[in-house]
Amino acid sequence: MERLRLVENPVDRLARTVEALLVIASKPLSVEELAAACEEEAERVETALGLVASRFREGRSGVVLEHVAGGYAFRAAREAADACARLVERPIQRGLSQAALETLAVVAYLGPVSRPEIARIRGVAADSAVAGLVERGLIGEAGRARDGGAVRYETTPLFERVFGLADRSELPDLDALAGDVEELRSRLEDVAARRGA
Amino acid sequence: MAVAVRELPLDLDAFEGPFDLLLTLVLREELELRDVDVAEIVVAFVERLAERQALDLEACGEFLVLAAALLELKARGLFPDEELDLEGLDPEEAAEELAERLAAYRRFRAAAGWLEERLEAESDRFFRLGPAPLAPVPARPVARQEPAQLAGALRALAAARPEPSLGHLVLTYPPVSRFLDRFRDLLSSRGRFAFDREVDRLSRIEQIVAFLALLELRKQGEAQIAQAGPFEPITVWNASAS
Structure with a gap:
């Protein structure tokens, strides 16, 4: 008995505990949360997470560990996506309209942001788009602008999870998105060439 | 999308190409808006x-917004030098702000496009x-309790209620017979x-019972009743005496 305990790798044991915690959680767990539940040092939990990640990865397991929405969570392997789609509905991400996506983009980049501010950027009222996104759980209320000011909204951890982002800093740079200057230039030259011809 | 506004091909005097490009050129001031029809x-x-x-x-909504902004x-x-003080707004500033807003809108449209692609890639x-019913704090231990106290509380609950x-609902009034006897004596x-x-x-309730007794006497033929008019005094006399 005594001998057996000496052979066991303590990180291995911690990794099994972390697996257990992740399988019962329905939201991503941060290193701090895991450490508190395991009553362990955060550093050791991170080591254990590395072990879990090597075991649960695409191509090796049907369950995959991912770093998402500020924590760690299990998700289905991508190869099982078709079977998963036959089993469950995904009302959160299904049928997002252009208006909803634009509103979501504004909230993701500028949040916390109020409805009037969203409307100013989009040029049209944002009420129904905001209400729809709140209902889907992609954005949520984040206090008021000032005392008694307009309600402000920001994206939820669920947003990061649906879009597969570890956090909001993974969103691409807004200025880079607006259009590559070089690309615009080449299109311009293209048009000029056609006119000349 | 049936009609992609941004890819709408244009063939104008001053410009030929997609709408998107026109917008970009205008915003970067590489194309004079006054030349655009x-x-x-x-x-x-x-x-x-x-x-x-x-x-x-x-698409129509998007086009309306863009066309209106362009027009404004x-x-x-077109009136750069005139004193066009619209609500204290400097036309230069207003145009600048408008251009700024158009540019901001374009950025967020692009961001929405990125989100859409991302959603598709992550489908x-x-x-x-x-x-997620996570327990954030361990439950506080309950202080030691006396079993007798619990039994006492249960006993109090088990006792029959009175x-x-x-009493406050009962209307007490004397029997009609009391007034019958009294009026007969009189x-x-x-x-x-x-x-x-x-x-x-x-x-009031006794007066009502007394009046019932009076009617009873009249019915039995023991008394005669007279009243000069409504609310006038009622006189009662012995029927056999008259």
Whole structure:
């Protein structure tokens, strides 16, 4: 008995505990949360997470560990996506309209942001788009602008999870998105060439 | 999307290419807006729309916003020197702000496009969703309790409740017979009496019972009743005496 305990790798044991915690959680767990539940040092939990990640990865397991929405969570392997789609509905991400996506983009980049501010950027009222996104759980209320000011909204951890982002800093740079200057230039030259011809 | 506004091809005097490019050139001031015929852009869009069967509201809305912004930008640009102090707004500033807003809108449209692509790329991600009843704090231990206290509390609950008193609901009034006897005595001793004076100091309910007794006497033929008019004093006399 005594001998057996000496052979066991303590990180291995911690990794099994972390697996257990992740399988019962329905939201991503941060290193701090895991450490508190395991009553362990955060550093050791991170080591254990590395072990879990090597075991649960695409191509090796049907369950995959991912770093998402500020924590760690299990998700289905991508190869099982078709079977998963036959089993469950995904009302959160299904049928997002252009208006909803634009509103979501504004909230993701500028949040916390109020409805009037969203409307100013989009040029049209944002009420129904905001209400729809709140209902889907992609954005949520984040206090008021000032005392008694307009309600402000920001994206939820669920947003990061649906879009597969570890956090909001993974969103691409807004200025880079607006259009590559070089690309615009080449299109311009293209048009000029056609006119000349 | 039935009609992509950004890819709407334009063939104007000053410009040829997609609408998107026109917008970019205007915003970067590489194209003079005064040379652009906005009406032609509208015509091009309407023609494009007419080719389609279904009306794409989304595209129409986007086009309206963009065309209106272009028009306003152009209108302000056409009067650069005039004193056009619109609500204290400097036309230069207003045009600048408008251009700024158009640029901001374009950025967020691009961001929305990125989100859409991302959603498509991540369409094969499935994960567990549900309420997460995580215990944030361990439950506080309950202080030691005396079992006898619990038994006492239970006993108090088990005791039969007293019948509720309905005393306040009961209307107490004397029997009609009491007034019958009294009025008969009066009739036999005095022959007649004034009803009002007899019941003057009684309570309202007693007065009613007394009046019932009076009607009973009349019905039995023991008394005669007279009243000069409504609310006048009632006189009662012995029927056999008259």
